[in-house]
Amino acid sequence: MAWRGGGGDQDGRTRDDHLSLDATKVMATIHDVALRAGVSPKTVSRVMNDHESVTAKTRERVRAAMQALDYHPNAVARGLRAQAAPAVGILMGDPSGGYQTRIHHALMVACLQNGRHLSAELVEGDMAGWQDRIRAFVTEGGIREMVLLPPECDFAPLKALLREHGVRCVLISPTSPDSLSPSIVMDDRAAAREVVEHLFSLGHERIGHIAGHPDHAASTLRRNGFNEAYAAAGKPRPDPALIVPGDFSFKGGLAGAQALLDMDNPPTAIFAANDDMAAATCMEAQRRGLKLPDELSVVGFDDAPIAAAIWPSLTTIRQPFDQMTQRAITALNAWNANAALGKSAATILTQHSLVIRESTGPVRAS
């Protein structure tokens, strides 16, 4: 009985005893469980992975022992044996956009629900020797599965390197689907069209667009959707001057909004390619004394936290992050289930929705 306790009856370990007073609870191993249940370690293992056939009675005894010892299998040892960590990898870069952070969070939730873990590695864009870093991440950490976000999910050398190391990838919102990795995408073009159609329905005709960062495929898709909406509605092509560049940043949004509002014939509505830029647009408009949404309607994209926080709250497109990450994990699980199947490179479309809030309203009669 005693200091460390129970379960393992008395064990003679002194392994760490000299190391200070750490009453560190040494965790029970599969051997301890086996001993207590009066079976072999292998049988315990069988019970855990409910493999093959184990007598109900034995199974019960083992389970009881596990419970009594508060046994948790050691993931490190499992990883060693299996030549693979149970963790899903993800590469993180500059977090300032918020997009990456939200995906990361959603992925953690999805992993939690699937009994997995997430292991993140830093990748700064300008990093020299990124190959070695990735290699080390994969190789040392035993990562065999990864989720790639924009913009890395479009970086072919990275994908080649990962493939070379046998890492299975799922791509989130890649520019173009990859024949070897499943992709999780949303229909940016359709979403952008819905935005414009919503604005049309409110009577807007001159609509400005602040585009996204040119490196992200989504930027192009959203802009294309913007243009297509005109065609679909049988309207003439929009004035090209109404489309200004942006970069998904607040600052870029400010510049874009200024450019649009400085025009001789400014738009009555502005569709920014993400919420940060939309928020900046609201700010710039209010600074100029415009009343929102009466004198200017603004639409964002992403439904970031800021969209609901600011005033007026933003009409925006909700990206289904939960669903996207959930499917990403599901895709990895499925891949494991039927490993040999080469047909896994599916493209999975997720459902967005237009969230109408207070930043859009009918064109003011004037």
Add this chain to the structure above:
Amino acid sequence: MAWRGGGGDQDGRTRDDHLSLDATKVMATIHDVALRAGVSPKTVSRVMNDHESVTAKTRERVRAAMQALDYHPNAVARGLRAQAAPAVGILMGDPSGGYQTRIHHALMVACLQNGRHLSAELVEGDMAGWQDRIRAFVTEGGIREMVLLPPECDFAPLKALLREHGVRCVLISPTSPDSLSPSIVMDDRAAAREVVEHLFSLGHERIGHIAGHPDHAASTLRRNGFNEAYAAAGKPRPDPALIVPGDFSFKGGLAGAQALLDMDNPPTAIFAANDDMAAATCMEAQRRGLKLPDELSVVGFDDAPIAAAIWPSLTTIRQPFDQMTQRAITALNAWNANAALGKSAATILTQHSLVIRESTGPVRAS
């Protein structure tokens, strides 16, 4: 010889061959290196950890072999042997504040520079059974070191649980230092005083304060610093009505700013306890047609990305995240170096700075 193939030349493995065409490059093990260098695995290990004495010539041979095989030690196996993963743990909750995200990013950078890894686990505030989750994280993942952020770093049951499992913690900005874990803190009170003194120097007398989330110690410290500045300057206690509650969110900042600006005798300057709320304050002020900084000065806290992005750019306190996380890792390293030392529970103070931008200006003569 060569059941598995020397030096990676031709190897006869078929382990995964049925598994599609994966030309998976199987990574070299310490045995491969040893074989190629003509030494025993143990010697290779010695070279890697530059332990003890190895002949320069041998060392050289081994290094060459390692290089030739592109050998990277397997962290999983090491972890198993060492009973500890090389990773530092961190608990992540709701990312919307941005604070956590920035720390996380800075920590990844610090880990990178120290050849370590970061392993994150999700902890939502309302989670039932968090004990089991933490236990699993620590126990299964082999985590022996952690960095705790607010508000978890003040949660005693959590710290007790971790201690019980022998996990070493470093606390970032805890409410009060812990006798068993080193803490990395900044002097929030002094920083808040500097903010107010800056405003005093611009001629402001009626200064509003939007406080932070009551659960965060920093909120109290910043408010106290706000009050102390008055005493230090020999001025009467500030009007209590000028201090309104907040919660570090954009939305909370909006509400706070509205409350302050709705007063009969509104303040000429507002000090928000973080940048999000300061940004909200700017937005609200501009919505009301106030010119910044002429009619209202605004100060934030944190130097979040938004501080430099919006117009006017925010005067704010820069929290030295890089330094804080760097020191956190250093503290862990030091702890390892002299494990038995109990004196590690130091409190490490980091240096903030007041960043003066465009959101503050002299009181308008009127």
Add this chain to the structure above:
DNA sequence: CCAGCCGATGACATCGTTGTCGGGCTGAGC
């Protein structure tokens, strides 16, 4: 009644690395 079979279980090896211990080699001192 015995051969053969099948279902449940255990012994052993293995994953890649490192601590322990002892063996062998070298060189110095007598």
Add this chain to the structure above:
DNA sequence: GCTCAGCCCGACAACGATGTCATCGGCTGG
């Protein structure tokens, strides 16, 4: 020349879990 110290280095085991194969029952069918 011999011995012994001291330095390198390798054999072995161990970390905790699991795949492989053997084994040990008991059971059925001829």
